[in-house]
Amino acid sequence: MAxxxxxxxxxxxxxxxxxxxxxxxxxxxxxxxxxxxxxxTLFIDEVLQMAKLSYAQLDAIAISKGPGSYTGLRIGVSTAKGLCFALDKPLIAIGTLQMMANGFLENHPNYGGLICPMIDARRMEVFTAVYDNKLQSLEAVNAKIIDEKSFVLELDNHFVTFIGDGAAKCAPVLEHPNAHFSAINFNSATYMSKLAYEAFHRKAFEDVAYFEPFYLKDFVFTTPKNKL
Structure with missing residues (x-):
């Protein structure tokens, strides 16, 4: 039982x-x-109440580790680590883009193409990766500025579905007969369930004291301009 x-x-x-x-x-x-x-923290309390379970009955805490929003990741990881320390439970980290691709495949079990999850970064930049229909990584997680030449090799040889909030802004640039775009949101913790369960049985746990989110890029502080 996990x-x-x-x-x-x-x-x-x-x-x-x-x-x-x-x-x-x-x-x-x-x-x-x-x-x-x-x-x-309110949502955490609510899901435990829905399931009629207590914090002590948890076997592990799983966190979507990024890449993504710097602030969002800090909040999520800090909360997860706090729970692990307080409850003496192991921490599991799941890649956010992998989680999204898994969500697409769970909703399209007969899909035969490639999946390219995209998280909006800035302007025409996205955090992205490419997975096959077995959730095997074909292109490692990276920050990519999208233009007309992006994913040309993949699109020339495969049906590719782009998902995530970064995909919509890139659609006008990625014009190709094999390029398709999903408007459905797959940024959901429910799509971590299978991945977290597999990691739990592999005992693929993080060092709670030293674990940090996968930011991919350094956070850039901006100084607001003084008003005249």
Whole structure:
């Protein structure tokens, strides 16, 4: 038996799920800007209440590790680590882009092409990766500036579905007969259930004291201009 609390805050979606043996039994999520700090702990309490479970009955905490929003990741990881310390439970880290690709495949089990999840970074830049229909990584997670030449090799040889909030802004640039775009949101903690369960049985746990989110890029501080 593996009861795992799952947290996703790497994107504008604040999402918390509870899974038992790889199956989601409770889910609470909401999309919006700057909502994670106010809602995360409330959502955790709610999913435990939905499942009629206590914190002590958890076997592990799983966190969507990024890349994604710097602030969102800090909030999610800090909360997950705090729970692990307080409850003496192991920490599991799941790549956010892998989680998104897994969500697409769970909703399209007969899909035969490639999946390219994209998280909006800035302007025409996205955090992205490419996976096949077995969730094997074909292109490592990276920050990419999208132009007309992006993914040409993949598109010339495969049907590719682009997903995530970064995909919509790139659609006008990635014009190709094999390029398709999904408007469905896969930034959900429920899509961590299978991955977290597999990691739990492999004992693929993080060092709670030293674990940090996968930011991919350094956070850039900006100074507002003085008003005249």
């Amino acid at each position: 009861t795992i609390l799952q947290i996703e805050t790497a994107t504008p979606v604040c999402s918390v799920a509870l899974s038992v043996n790889g199956t989601t039994v409770a889910l609470k999520e909401q999309a919006g800007q700057h909502i994670h700090a106010a809602n995360l």
